[in-house]
Amino acid sequence: MQITDVLALQSLKGVGNRTLVKLIEFYHTNNLKTIREIDFTKVPKLNSSIVQAASDLFTGDEYDVLSLNCEKSLSTWRDAGINVLAYGSSDYPAQLNFLLDPPALLFCKGNSDLLKNPKSIAVVGTRKNTRLGEKIAYKTVEHFSNEGFCIVSGLALGIDAIAHRAALDNQGRTIAVLVDLISIAPSNHRDLAEQILSQGGLLVSENPPGTKVIPALFAKRDRIQAGLAMAVFAIETAIDGGTMHAVKAASSMHRKVFVPNASAAGYPDLGIEQISGTQELVHSGVATPYTRDTYAEMSQALTVTASSFADTPRGTGDLL
Helix, strand or coil: CCHHHHHHHHCCCCCCHHHHHHHHHHHHHCCCCCHHHCCHHHCCCCCHHHHHHHHHHCCCCHHHHHHHHHHHHHHHHHHCCEEEEECCCCCCCHHHHHCCCCCCEEEEEECHHHHHCCCEEEEECCCCCCHHHHHHHHHHHHHHHHCCCEEEECCCCCHHHHHHHHHHHCCCCEEEECCCCCCCCCHHHHHHHHHHHHCCCEEEECCCCCCCCCHHHHHHHHHHHHHCCCEEEECCCCCCCCHHHHHHHHHHCCCEEEEECHHHHCCCCCCCHHHHHHHHHHHCCCCEEECHHHHHHHHHHHHHHHHHHHHCCCCCCCCC
């Protein structure tokens, strides 16, 4: 299956990410040679309307026209420095395979080699951070960057931006997981995105360039931050904060979640909203509290975890 095939299927009404992944897996499992060999009626649990739409796609010359348009899109994206990775291909990051809903496509701009090394941590948190939260985020990233970890975050206001800047300040590598690679959100972080690229970092999204940026897609992309990382460091978050999406994804993959030890960090008021979520994560046993005294221990353990991915099968095989 070619990337143009995946893009063509993605354009069909009702075909979301999970369905797309299912179709790629079916193609591989049945050792098909071309997309035209897919018998959509035999794909498990495929909605009848999708079966019909997919079957109609290959009636007449509709698929040929659509495929040509997809080729043109790929060419335009390549000219903009954007390359596309598909689930199941040899260059698809193995660590994402453990997500319950791995992205079928990854649109990448910058240093895609960063995806081959799972020695990464996600540093995320509230947009309305405290000054102490800023300090903790910076120091955390400073340590792990100097230990050779890639820092994954979402380029959002607050903790995310602090994490990216701390990595760049320490000549570290960083990956920003975005909703769209063209319409950088928030717009005032366009310069930060360019700095990430100029210093050997990577911008990545599961959505085709030009996708309309809507709130629901920010929550959806959080799972990719967790998927690319060996652990999630939630610096500050409210109980119902968006950071919890990344935490939930990490927990579903049995990956570590760390939060600052609020008492040891010296928060003058342990009742503030910014740390209500992190404290709840500790109380519920989801997260492990950390201090600067545990940096070395965490680094060693996460390095071992990352090395275990070296022999992990990549997706469903070399499909593309």
